[in-house]
Amino acid sequence: MSRQTIVAANWKMNGNAELAAQMCRGLNDEKFNADQQVIICPPAPYLALLQANISNSQIACGAQNINENEKGAFTGEISALMLNDLQVQYVILGHSERRAMFHDSTELVAEKVAYALDSGLTPILCIGETLEEREDGETESRLSYQLAPVIAKVGIESFKNVVVAYEPVWAIGTGKTASAEIAQQTHEFIRSYLASFDADVAQQVPLLYGGSVNAKNCEELFAQADIDGGLIGGASLNVEEFKKICQAV
Numbered sequence: 606m607s608r609q610t611i612v613a614a615n616w617k618m619n620g621n622a623e624l625a626a627q628m629c630r631g632l633n634d635e636k637f638n639a640d641q642q643v644i645i646c647p648p649a650p651y652l653a654l655l656q657a658n659i660s661n662s663q664i665a666c667g668a669q670n671i672n673e674n675e676k677g678a679f680t681g682e683i684s685a686l687m688l689n690d691l692q693v694q695y696v697i698l699g700h701s702e703r704r705a706m707f708h709d710s711t712e713l714v715a716e717k718v719a720y721a722l723d724s725g726l727t728p729i730l731c732i733g734e735t736l737e738e739r740e741d742g743e744t745e746s747r748l749s750y751q752l753a754p755v756i757a758k759v760g761i762e763s764f765k766n767v768v769v770a771y772e773p774v775w776a777i778g779t780g781k782t783a784s785a786e787i788a789q790q791t792h793e794f795i796r797s798y799l800a801s802f803d804a805d806v807a808q809q810v811p812l813l814y815g816g817s818v819n820a821k822n823c824e825e826l827f828a829q830a831d832i833d834g835g836l837i838g839g840a841s842l843n844v845e846e847f848k849k850i851c852q853a854v
C-alpha cells in the first residue's frame with residue numbers, strides 16, 4: 606500500500622524571521638509529489654509568521670513540543686490549544702534532545718501524544734537509541750521501550766494519526782548518518798513491532814528517518830522500502846538544500 610511521504614524540517618532553536626520569509630518564498634511555488642507533505646517546525650515565535658505566509662497547500666507547520674496540560678501556571682510552555690488557535694497541525698514529541706535535556710520521560714511523552722491527539726494535532730513521535738545502546742545490541746529493546754507506553758496510552762488505532770520518526774541519537778547533528786541498510790533494517794523492525802499490535806495500522810504509519818540527512822545522502826535513504834521521508838535538522842536551515850531534500854522523497 607502506498608503511504609504518505611513526508612519531509613519535515615526541525616529548526617530546533619535556530620532561525621529567525623528572515624529565514625521564515627526565505628523559506629516561504631523558496632517553497633511556495635515548488636511542485637511536490639501528489640501524496641507528499643512538507644512540514645516546517647520552527648521555534649514557536651515564528652509559527653504565526655510561517656502560517657500567514659505559506660500558500661502551498663502541501664506545506665504545513667509544526668511545533669517542536671507542547672505541554673501536557675491544557676493551560677495554567679506553566680511559565681515558558683505552550684499548549685495544544687494555542688497551536689489549534691494558529692491552525693498548526695503537527696507537533697514533534699519525544700525528540701531525543703527533549704528526552705535528554707528536559708526530562709521528557711517515556712511516560713510523559715505518552716501523555717503528550719495523547720493530549721496532542723485529543724486536541725486534533727498530529728504528533729511526530731521521535732524514538733531512537735544511543736551509540737552505546739546500539740553497540741550493546743539494545744537498539745530494538747530501546748525502540749520498543751519508547752513505543753510501548755505510547756501504544757498503551759493511546760491505543761494502536763490512534764497510530765493512524767501519528768507519524769513516527771526514527772532518529773538514532775548518534776547520528777543527530779554529528780554528520781554520521783546511519784547507512785541506508787541500517788536505517789532500513791531499523792525501520793523494518795519498527796514497522797514489525799507496530800504490526801505485532803495491528804498489521805493494517807503498521808502499514809499506514811509514515812516512518813521518517815532523522816539524523817544528519819542532507820541533499821547528498823537523502824536519495825539513498827528515501828529509496829528504502831520502509832523509509833517514508835525524513836526529519837531534517839541542520840540541513841533544513843538552508844532553503845536550497847531543504848528544497849533538494851523535499852524533491853528527493
Ligand SMILES: O=C[C@H](O)COP(=O)(O)O
Binds near residue numbers: 615772777780
Ligand atoms: O529533528 C531532527 C534531527 O534531530 C536531526 O538533526 P540533524 O539533521 O541536524 O542531524
